[in-house]
Amino acid sequence: MRPATRDHTSAPSGYSNLQIVLHWTIAALIIFQLLVNKDMQAAFNDRLEGRPTEEFGAAVLHIAVGSTILLLAIVRLFIRRTRGVPAAHPDNPALVNWLGQATHFLLYGFLFLMPVTGLVAWFGGVELSAELHELGRLVLIPAIGLHALGGLAEHFVFRNDSLRRMLTFK
Ligand code: HEM
Numbered sequence: 001m002r003p004a005t006r007d008h009t010s011a012p013s014g015y016s017n018l019q020i021v022l023h024w025t026i027a028a029l030i031i032f033q034l035l036v037n038k039d040m041q042a043a044f045n046d047r048l049e050g051r052p053t054e055e056f057g058a059a060v061l062h063i064a065v066g067s068t069i070l071l072l073a074i075v076r077l078f079i080r081r082t083r084g085v086p087a088a089h090p091d092n093p094a095l096v097n098w099l100g101q102a103t104h105f106l107l108y109g110f111l112f113l114m115p116v117t118g119l120v121a122w123f124g125g126v127e128l129s130a131e132l133h134e135l136g137r138l139v140l141i142p143a144i145g146l147h148a149l150g151g152l153a154e155h156f157v158f159r160n161d162s163l164r165r166m167l168t169f170k
């Protein structure tokens with residue numbers, strides 16, 4: 001009988017259902033945070049100036065959604081390390097795969113940096129952290145744009161299954 005060995009170095013052929021759900025849930029929550037934050041800014045100013053805020057509910061929502069993103073990102077990275085992710089398509093130009101991987105790395109970084117700078121700003125009253133949190137948006141939004149364009153280009157220009165494997169459950 002053959003020994004029951006498993007090749008830990010080989011990448012899975014697709015994303016698991018959980019990885020797909022996590023990707024789109026986190027994407028939706030990030031977009032929500034980027035669109036809905038005006039009242040959070042007002043609440044933070046009130047907090048810095050030590051006045052009671054009328055926007056407490058909005059602040060709780062922003063903190064809750066942002067902290068949920070952080071928790072889901074930890075789960076997601078854990079699954080990425082234990083299960084792995086499908087390999088980039090070997091037929092793509094090397095630059096496309098490099099750009100794709102660099103963008104994924106950047107996006108993962110922001111899934112941690114945004115909540116952490118936000119939490120430090122709010123709970124520690126650290127204005128520098130709030131500045132970084134604000135500036136983060138200026139990098140995060142173009143990175144998401146590039147990432148979405150890349151996904152669409154893989155589907156429509158390079159005609160591979162990158163987008164499909166992030167959309168279809170097994
Ligand atoms: C991935 C998660 C998050 C995203 C994408 C995000 C995004 C944003 C954005 C776009 C702003 C407006 C920045 C501006 O233009 O002034 C903002 C403000 C703010 N967020 Fe977040 N946020 C996230 C998580 C959090 C968390 C967990 C906290 C924790 C308390 C937080 C605290 C704040 C604070 C205090 C402000 C006001 C900063 C200021 O007005 O200077 N954020 N957030």
Ligand code: HEM
Pocket residue numbers: 023026027028030031080085086088100104105107108144147148149151152162163164165166
């Ligand atoms: C806030 C929004 C988003 C974030 C933070 C995000 C983040 C990520 C990350 C980190 C990965 C790498 C997964 C891994 O290998 O571990 C990924 C994969 C992917 N994302 Fe997004 N994403 C976002 C929005 C979108 C949108 C709008 C699209 C639509 C085109 C998209 C399409 C894809 C596809 C197709 C993959 C798989 C790429 C592949 O298998 O080569 N994402 N995303």
